[in-house]
Amino acid sequence: MTSASPVVPAPAPVTDRRRWFALAIVMTAAFMDLVDVTIVNIAIPSIQEDTGASFSAIQWITAGYALAFAAGLITGGRLGDIHGRKRIFLLGIGGFTIASALCGLAAGPEMLVGARILQGAMAALMVPQVLSIVHATFPAHERGKVFGMFGAIVGLGSVSGPLLGALLTQWDLFGLAWRPIFLINLPVGIAGLLLGRKYITESKAPSALRLDLVGVALVTLGLLMLVYPLTRGHELGWPAWGFVSMAGSLVVLGLFVAYERHKTRKDGSALVELGLFRVKSFAAGIAVQLAFGVACGIFFLVWTLYMQIGLGWSALRAGLTGIPFSLAVSVAAGVSVQKLVPRFGRKVLQTGALAMVCGLLLYIWEAGRYGTGIDSWQMALPLLVMGAGMGLIVAPLTDAVLSEVPREHAGSASGLINTTMQMGNALGLALVSVVFLAAVDEGDITGGRQAAGDAFTEAFQHSLWWVIGVLTVIFLLMSALPARPKQHLEGAADGPGNPADAAEGTVDAPRRAAGAREAGDETPAESRQEPALAP
Numbered sequence: 001m002t003s004a005s006p007v008v009p010a011p012a013p014v015t016d017r018r019r020w021f022a023l024a025i026v027m028t029a030a031f032m033d034l035v036d037v038t039i040v041n042i043a044i045p046s047i048q049e050d051t052g053a054s055f056s057a058i059q060w061i062t063a064g065y066a067l068a069f070a071a072g073l074i075t076g077g078r079l080g081d082i083h084g085r086k087r088i089f090l091l092g093i094g095g096f097t098i099a100s101a102l103c104g105l106a107a108g109p110e111m112l113v114g115a116r117i118l119q120g121a122m123a124a125l126m127v128p129q130v131l132s133i134v135h136a137t138f139p140a141h142e143r144g145k146v147f148g149m150f151g152a153i154v155g156l157g158s159v160s161g162p163l164l165g166a167l168l169t170q171w172d173l174f175g176l177a178w179r180p181i182f183l184i185n186l187p188v189g190i191a192g193l194l195l196g197r198k199y200i201t202e203s204k205a206p207s208a209l210r211l212d213l214v215g216v217a218l219v220t221l222g223l224l225m226l227v228y229p230l231t232r233g234h235e236l237g238w239p240a241w242g243f244v245s246m247a248g249s250l251v252v253l254g255l256f257v258a259y260e261r262h263k264t265r266k267d268g269s270a271l272v273e274l275g276l277f278r279v280k281s282f283a284a285g286i287a288v289q290l291a292f293g294v295a296c297g298i299f300f301l302v303w304t305l306y307m308q309i310g311l312g313w314s315a316l317r318a319g320l321t322g323i324p325f326s327l328a329v330s331v332a333a334g335v336s337v338q339k340l341v342p343r344f345g346r347k348v349l350q351t352g353a354l355a356m357v358c359g360l361l362l363y364i365w366e367a368g369r370y371g372t373g374i375d376s377w378q379m380a381l382p383l384l385v386m387g388a389g390m391g392l393i394v395a396p397l398t399d400a401v402l403s404e405v406p407r408e409h410a411g412s413a414s415g416l417i418n419t420t421m422q423m424g425n426a427l428g429l430a431l432v433s434v435v436f437l438a439a440v441d442e443g444d445i446t447g448g449r450q451a452a453g454d455a456f457t458e459a460f461q462h463s464l465w466w467v468i469g470v471l472t473v474i475f476l477l478m479s480a481l482p483a484r485p486k487q488h489l490e491g492a493a494d495g496p497g498n499p500a501d502a503a504e505g506t507v508d509a510p511r512r513a514a515g516a517r518e519a520g521d522e523t524p525a526e527s528r529q530e531p532a533l534a535p
Contacts, residue, residue: 087202
C-alpha cells in the first residue's frame with residue numbers, strides 16, 4: 001500500500017441544502033454499517049436456535065464479515081480514487097443492501113455466512129468513501145464541525161446497535177425472530193442509494209494508484225488458511241489437515257511479503273508499503289492494533305455466549321447490561337484525546353490497558369463469586385472499568401502510531417493500521433474455539449440449565465485470562481510508541497487528537513478515519529501536523 005492520492009476538490013455545491021443532504025446520506029450509511037457490526041452479536045443465540053447453526057458457523061457469521069472488510073478496505077479506497085468516490089459509494093451501499101436482504105432471508109447457516117461475507121466486502125467499498133466525500137464536499141473551515149457531527153452520529157450507532165438488536169430480536173416482529181436486524185437495512189439502504197445519486201457530488205484522485213489484486217489474493221488466502229482451521233478445528237477434532245493449513249499460511253504470507261517487495265520496485269503500487277515497518281513506533285503500533293483486535297474479537301463473542309446461552313438471559317437484558325461499557329468508552333475516549341494525551345502521552349494508552357486488565361480481573365472474580373446467580377448490576381463495575389480503559393486506548397492510538405511516520409505516507413500507514421485491526425478481530429473470533437469452546441464439555445451443555453450455566457461460566461473465566469494475556473503483550477508493546485505524539489509536542493493550533501475519533505469512542509474509531517485517509521482524505525489529525533498543507 002502506497003501513499004493515498006490527493007483529493008480533487010469537488011465543484012462547489014449548488015446550495016447549502018444540497019451539501020447537507022449529502023452529509024446526511026453518508027452519515028446514515030456509516031451509521032448503518034456500524035450498527036450492523038454491533039447488532040449481530042446480541043442476536044447470535046436466536047440465530048443459533050432458529051437455524052441450528054453450529055458454533056463454528058456462528059463464529060463465521062461474525063469473523064467472515066471482519067475478514068472480508070479487512071481484505072477489501074484498501075482496494076475499496078483505491079477504487080474510489082480511480083472510478084470516483086460517489087460511484088463506488090453507491091455501489092457499496094447498493095451491494096450492502098442486497099447482502100442485508102440475503103442475510104435476512106437466509107434459509108440456513110451456510111447462506112447466512114456467505115451473505116455476511118458479501119456484506120463485509122460491500123462495506124469495504126462503502127466505508128472508505130464516507131469521509132472522503134465529506135472532505136470533497138465541504139470547505140476546510142466547515143470540516144471541523146462536520147467531523148464532530150460525524151463522530152457523534154457514529155458514536156450513537158455503537159451504543160444503539162446492541163440495544164436495537166436486542167429489541168428487534170425480543171419483539172419477534174411478524175414471527176421473523178432475528179431476521180429484522182438485517183431487513184431493517186433495506187429501506188435505509190434504498191433511500192441512501194436513491195438520494196445519493198441526486199445529492200452527492202462526484203470526486204476522483206488525479207493520479208490514482210493501481211490495484212494490487214495479487215496482493216489482496218495472497219493476503220486473503222493466507223488469512224483463510226489460518227482462520228478456517230482455527231474456527232473448525234474444535235468441531236472436527238483438530239484434524240491433521242488443519243495444522244498443515246495453518247503452517248502453510250505462513251508460507252503464503254511469506255510469498256505475500258516477497259511479492260509486495262517486487263511490486264514496490266516495479267511500479268510503486270504495492271498493497272502494503274513495507275518500508276513503513278522501518279519506523280519502530282509504527283511496527284510496534286501495528287502489532288498493538290493486531291493484538292487489540294484479537295482481544296476484542298475474543299471478548300465480545302464470548303461475553304454474548306456467556307450471558308445469553310450460559311446464564312439464559314434474554315437478548316434485551318444482555319443488551320441493556322452492556323450500556324455502562326458503551327458509555328464509559330465514549331466518555332473516556334473524549335477525555336483521553338482532549339485532556340490526557342496532550343499532557344501524559346503514551347502513559348494514557350498504557351493506563352488504558354492496565355484498566356482493562358483490572359476490569360477483567362474483577363469480572364473473573366465476580367463470575368466465580370456469584371456463579372449463575374450473577375445479576376446485571378453486579379456486572380456494571382467491571383464493565384465500567386473495562387470501558388474506561390478501552391476508551392483511553394481506541395481514540396488516541398491511531399495518532400500515536402502515525403506520529404513518527406513521514407506525512408507523505410500517512411494515508412498508506414492509516415489504511416494498514418485499520419486493516420490490521422480488522423484482521424486481528426477476525427483472528428480473535430476464530431480463536432474463540434480454542435479459548436472458550438474447548439473449555440466447555442458437550443455433556444455439560446446437554447446436562448440441564450445449571451450444568452450448562454456452570455460450564456459456560458468457567459469457560460468465560462478461562463477466556464478472560466487469555467484476553468488478559470493479550471492485553472499484557474499490548475502494554476509491553478506500547479513502550480515502543482512515542483512518549484508524546486509529535487503533534488502534541490508541537491502544540492498545533494487546532495488542538496490535540498482527531499475529533500471524529502474522539503466523539504466516536506468505539507473500537508471502530510480508527511477504521512473510520514483510516515478509511516478516509518486511505519481514500520485520499522486528510523483528516524483533522526493529519527492536517528494539524530502541517531496546517532499549511534490542508535486545502
